[in-house]
Amino acid sequence: xxxxxxxxxxxxxxxxxxxxxxxxxxxxxxxxxxxxxxxxxxxxxxxxxxxxxxxxxxxxxxxxxxxxxxxxxxxxxxxxxxxxxxxxxxxxxxxxxxxxxxxxxxxxxxxxxxxxxxxxxxxxxxxxxxxxxxxxxxxxxxxxxxxxxxxxxxxxxxxxxxxxxxxxxxxxxxxxxxxxxxxxxxxxxxxxxxxxxxxxxxxxxxxxxxxxxxxxxxxxxxxxxxxxxxxxxxxxxxxxxxxxxxxxxxxxxxxxxxxxxxxxxxxxxxxxxxxxxxxxxxxxxxxxxxxxxxxxxxxxxxxxxxxxxxxxxxxxxxxxxxxxxxxxxxxxxxxxxxxxxxxxx
Amino acid sequence: xxxxxxxxxxxxxxxxxxxxxxxxxxxxxxxxxxxxxxxxxxxxxxxxxxxxxxxxxxxxxxxxxxxxxxxxxxxxxxxxxxxxxxxxxxxxxxxxxxxxxxxxxxxxxxxxxxxxxxxxxxxxxxxxxxxxxxxxxxxxxxxxxxxxxxxxxxxxxxxxxxxxxxxxxxxxxxxxxxxxxxxxxxxxxxxxxxxxxxxxxxxxxxxxxxxxxxxxxxxxxxxxxxxxxxxxxxxxxxxxxxxxxxxxxxxxxxxxxxxxxxxxxxxxxxxxxxxxxxxxxxxxxxxxxxxxxxxxxxxxxxxxxxxxxxxxxxxxxxxxxxxxxxxxxxxxxxxxxxxxxxxxx
Numbered sequence: 033x034x035x036x037x038x039x040x041x042x043x044x045x046x047x048x049x050x051x052x053x054x055x056x057x058x059x060x061x062x063x064x065x066x067x068x069x070x071x072x073x074x075x076x077x078x079x080x081x082x083x084x085x086x087x088x089x090x091x092x093x094x095x096x097x098x099x100x101x102x103x104x105x106x107x108x109x110x111x112x113x114x115x116x117x118x119x120x121x122x123x124x125x126x127x128x129x130x131x132x133x134x135x136x137x138x139x140x141x142x143x144x145x146x147x148x149x150x151x152x153x154x155x156x157x158x159x160x161x162x163x164x165x166x167x168x169x170x171x172x173x174x175x176x177x178x179x180x181x182x183x184x185x186x187x188x189x190x191x192x193x194x195x196x197x198x199x200x201x202x203x204x205x206x207x208x209x210x211x212x213x214x215x216x217x218x219x220x221x222x223x224x225x226x227x228x229x230x231x232x233x234x235x236x237x238x239x240x241x242x243x244x245x246x247x248x249x250x251x252x253x254x255x256x257x258x259x260x261x262x263x264x265x266x267x268x269x270x271x272x273x274x275x276x277x278x279x280x281x282x283x284x285x286x287x288x289x290x291x292x293x294x295x296x297x298x299x300x301x302x303x304x305x306x307x308x309x310x311x312x313x314x315x316x317x318x319x320x321x322x323x324x325x326x327x328x329x330x331x332x333x334x335x336x337x338x339x340x341x342x343x344x345x346x347x348x349x350x351x352x353x354x355x356x357x358x359x360x361x362x363x364x365x366x367x368x369x370x371x372x373x374x375x376x377x
Numbered sequence: 378x379x380x381x382x383x384x385x386x387x388x389x390x391x392x393x394x395x396x397x398x399x400x401x402x403x404x405x406x407x408x409x410x411x412x413x414x415x416x417x418x419x420x421x422x423x424x425x426x427x428x429x430x431x432x433x434x435x436x437x438x439x440x441x442x443x444x445x446x447x448x449x450x451x452x453x454x455x456x457x458x459x460x461x462x463x464x465x466x467x468x469x470x471x472x473x474x475x476x477x478x479x480x481x482x483x484x485x486x487x488x489x490x491x492x493x494x495x496x497x498x499x500x501x502x503x504x505x506x507x508x509x510x511x512x513x514x515x516x517x518x519x520x521x522x523x524x525x526x527x528x529x530x531x532x533x534x535x536x537x538x539x540x541x542x543x544x545x546x547x548x549x550x551x552x553x554x555x556x557x558x559x560x561x562x563x564x565x566x567x568x569x570x571x572x573x574x575x576x577x578x579x580x581x582x583x584x585x586x587x588x589x590x591x592x593x594x595x596x597x598x599x600x601x602x603x604x605x606x607x608x609x610x611x612x613x614x615x616x617x618x619x620x621x622x623x624x625x626x627x628x629x630x631x632x633x634x635x636x637x638x639x640x641x642x643x644x645x646x647x648x649x650x651x652x653x654x655x656x657x658x659x660x661x662x663x664x665x666x667x668x669x670x671x672x673x674x675x676x677x678x679x680x681x682x683x684x685x686x687x688x689x690x691x692x693x694x695x696x697x698x699x700x701x702x703x704x705x706x707x708x709x710x711x712x713x714x715x716x717x718x719x720x721x722x
Contacts, residue, residue, distance in 0.1 A: 194539070197666055197700050204670040204678075244622075247643045247664065277589075279624055280645070298592045300625070319592065321542055325549040333549075355542050 033169045040102045041172055041234060043347050044270035044291040044313050052338065052346050053101035054370040055174075056363065058353030059094040060106040063360050066093050077122040081108050087159035088166055095171055098363055099371075102172050102235065105163060105228075107156050109178030109239055113187050115152040116220055117142035120186075133190035135202065137209060143187065143216045149227045157231040164232030175233030177225055179240035179275070180217040180258035181251075187213065196245055203254055210254060218258045222265045229268050237272040237294070238262060244277015251281050256288070263289035272315055276352070286312045297321075297351025302340050310343060317351035323362040330362050334369040344377040378514045385447045386517055386579060388692050389615035389636040389658050397683065397691050398446035399715040400519075401708065403698030404439040405451040408705050411438050422467040426453050432504035433511055440516055443708055444716075447517050447580065450508060450573075452501050454523030454584055458532050460497040461565055462487035465531075478535035480547065482554060488532065488561045494572045502576040509577030520578030522570055524585035524620070525562040525603035526596075532558065541590055548599055555599060563603045567610045574613050582617040582639070583607060589622015596626050601633070608634035617660055621697070631657045642666075642696025647685050655688060662696035668707040675707050679714040689722040 035041070040053035061067045067090050071080060080086050087106045095103050110120045110128055121129050132142055150157060164173050178186075186192075188199040202210045225236050243255055259273055267289075274294025275285050286293050286308035293308065295301055295316035304314055322333045338348070348370045354363065380386070385398035406412050412435050416425060425431050432451045440448050455465045455473055466474050477487055495502060509518055523531075531537075533544040547555045570581050588600055604618055612634075619639025620630050631638050631653035638653065640646060640661035649659055667678045683693070693715045699708065 192539075194537075195697070195700070200664070200666040201669040204666055204674065244643070248645065250664075280643070298589070298625070300593065319545070319549075319595075321545040321549055324546040329549065352540070355540070 033164075035169045035172060035234070037101060037171045040347055041270055043345065044235065044272070046291075046310070046313060046345050049344055049375065051373065051375050052341075052348045052370055054348040054367050055100040055102040055104065056094070056098075056350055056354045057104075059098065059100055059363075060091050060104060062356045063354055063358050063363065064093055064097060065360075066097060077108075080106070081111065082155045084155055084158035084162050087156075088162040091159070091163045091173075092166055095167065098360065099367055100171070102174050103163065103167060104174040104176065104237070105156065105160050105233070107159065107176070109176070109183065109241075110186060111153060111156060112177060112217065112220060112224060113183055115147065115149075115224075116187075116216070117144045118187055127192045128186060130186065130190040133198075134187045134213060135198065136206075140209075140212065140216075143213055145216045145219050149220075149223050153224060153227070157227055160228055160231040160233055172234035173232060174235045174237055175225065175228030175231075176237045176239060177221045179238050179243070179255065179273075180214045180221060180262075181246070181255040182240050182242045183217045183221070184210070184214055184254075185242045187217070196242060200245065203250060214254060214258050218261050222262055225262070225266055229266075233269065235270045235272070236266060237274060240273070240275040240278070242277075243275035243281065244279075246278070248280045251275075251278055252284065256281065256284055259285070260288055272347075274315070283307050292347060294349070295351060299351070301337070301346075302342070305342055310345060313345040313347055315347040316349050318349075318366065320350045320352045320355050320358070323350075323354070323358045323366060325362075327362065327365045330365045331369045334366050335373065338370065338373045342377070344375065378509075380514045380517055380579070382446060382516045385692055386615055388690065389580065389617070391636075391655070391658060391690050394689055394720065396718060396720050397686075397693045397715055399693040399712050400445040400447040400449065401439070401443075401695055401699045402449075404443065404445055404708075405436050405449060407701045408699055408703050408708065409438055409442060410705075411442060422453075425451070426456065427500045429500055429503035429507050432501075433507040436504070436508045436518075437511055440512065443705065444712055445516070447519050448508065448512060449519040449521065449582070450501065450505050450578070452504070452521070454521070454528065454586075455531060456498060456501060457522060457562065457565060457569060458528055460492065460494075460569075461532075461561070462489045463532055472537045473531060475531065475535040478543075479532050479558060480543065481551075485554075485557065485561075488558055490561045490564050494565075494568050498569060498572070502572055505573055505576040505578055517579035518577060519580045519582055520570065520573030520576075521582045521584060522566050524583050524588070524600065524618075525559045525566060525607075526588065526591070526600040527584065527586045528562045528566070529555070529559055529599075530587045532562070541587055545590065548595060559599060559603050563606050567607055570607070570611055574611075578614065580615045580617070581611060582619060585618070585620040585623070587622075588620035588626065589624075591623070593625045596620075596623055597629065601626065601629055604630070605633055617692075619660070628652050637692060639694070640696060644696070646682070646691075647687070650687055655690060658690040658692055660692040661694050663694075663711065665695045665697045665700050665703070668695075668699065668703045668711060670707075672707065672710045675710045676714045679711050680718065683715065683718045687722070689720065
């Protein structure tokens with residue numbers, strides 16, 4: 033199916049664009065009343081993730097309602113550890129929780145790799161197929177997965193944490209086990225992302241949400257090494273890598289076989305451009321809190337960011353997922369400012 | 378009273394030392410069974426903080442039991458907002474919680490500045506006086522406070538948070554109010570730290586635990602500006618500033634009128650030294666998770682860090698507070714390795 037708007041794909045590849053493309057992490061869900069209406073009919077977050085019709089509906093909402101230049105499939109990075117054998121619950125106000133965790137060799141029985149992706153994650157692939165059809169080429173559809181390090185954090189810790197000290201402990205006490213688990217997650221993630229492309233994803237993003245809790249050397253060994261495998265295994269569609277918080281590792285991320293490097297709101301796109309040159313597209317990175325400001329101020333802050341860009345290789349986004357209590361009208365102002373901005377490159 | 382061991386003060390001032398001094402953030406409390414025995418007799422964390430006899434006892438425990446080169450007064454950074462008018466509770470497993478928060482001008486009534494420090498924070502000063510006497514010059518006593526930005530985060534958010542989005546929101550929606558509140562916290566903090574020195578603290582540390590959630594520019598405006606005021610107001614004893622996570626702002630921190638810059642475990646002491654030169658002492662920064670490794674490995678990891686140092690201007694510490702489930706014997710191995718290390722500078 034031919035895409036009517038392929039701006040984001042061209043920006044990712046460094047091709048000519050008429051204007052910067054724009055979308056928001058977490059655009060599907062959270063802020064839209066239309067999303068909450070769908071969510072209210074269901075038993076919980078997981079029913080939404082696991083029912084392709086609903087996942088498709090909320091994936092398309094921001095395309096219709098906000099006018100973003102890409103859709104991102106509504107799902108969760110934790111579907112991968114669940115498929116491998118660790119079931120999770122999403123607790124209200126508390127976040128994800130796993131009954132079992134992997135902290136010894138014995139725990140590896142909960143990290144299966146020999147299974148059929150269609151069999152255990154078919155519901156995500158069905159959602160992608162359905163959404164791809166429904167979108168009818170209006171904008172590209174982004175598929176995604178968590179980075180091995182981030183998924184490892186949850187499989188070892190069993191829940192969110194400020195320090196993920198149980199996960200980091202394993203790097204010191206049993207690095208062999210850590211690498212075995214990371215390898216397994218990597219294998220499944222590659223299969224899963226390939227299946228997403230086959231199902232209709234036009235672009236992929238890998239989220240390394242907990243990259244920032246490791247120092248540069250440990251992130252190279254336990255994070256980047258596996259992102260490298262993933263990046264080398266995926267060549268069909270543009271790939272974005274978002275290593276949140278890993279500010280000292282951005283030059284290394286930019287050397288991976290990817291098209292786009294995601295920046296969080298604390299990273300400087302100008303300095304990043306100086307370091308990585310024109311070889312990669314930069315995605316981001318307005319502070320999500322900027323959308324709490326007045327409309328005029330949202331416009332100014334967005335415009336200041338755009339003014340700082342010195343290249344066409346940008347995909348505009350926030351530096352983190354949009355926060356739940358942000359007024360959708362502010363998001364519209366952000367998007368309009370980007371769309372109205374006259375490109376200089 | 379003359380100090381028998383003033384190694385840490387000399388290291389902070391860049392004077393000659395025989396070996397690197399060593400202590401651990403959170404050394405008083407958490408890991409020691411002797412601490413837990415004291416804690417078990419009490420109603421909760423706050424009773425311990427508010428009772429000088431007990432605070433004194435647990436402050437001295439690591440000096441006796443671990444052989445650190447400094448004591449740090451057992452207290453909490455949240456005693457300052459409480460003295461200003463916002464009472465807090467320390468909830469088991471959950472952390473701090475404030476019933477009231479400051480999110481509008483009206484809330485400023487909970488941010489008093491015109492009160493007598495001795496009157497509202499006398500229990501901390503008593504604990505310092507008592508500890509100073511009990512220590513009898515064995516090692517210096519460190520006093521501390523939270524940085525204005527970090528205290529602001531709690532006063533606005535009312536509890537811990539991954540994103541502190543309510544606190545950051547205020548920077549966009551009402552920067553005037555934010556600066557007013559930060560100024561008030563700064564005023565009280567300066568008085569409080571001066572009172573600590575008068576009570577017997579030989580050295581001060583300011584903890585900016587949430588520095589890392591702001592980008593470089595916002596941290597300059599809402600963080601460093603107030604640290605600068607504090608650093609300029611305190612000239613009697615050596616001052617350490619620990620801006621956790623603010624990796625891009627370390628050069629700016631090192632330009633403040635302080636003696637020592639604290640590094641978290643993700644920061645590189647070698648690169649930091651290249652940037653800041655010999656003008657400041659560096660404190661840190663072994664990964665607290667390294668203490669989960671075997672004794673041999675703890676020794677190796679500690680020695681590797683010491684080998685990387687190219688100056689005498691170091692105070693050895695972890696890059697974060699010691700984690701509660703760390704074996705005190707591992708801490709002893711860490712300390713012994715530092716003490717046995719032959720200084721090259």
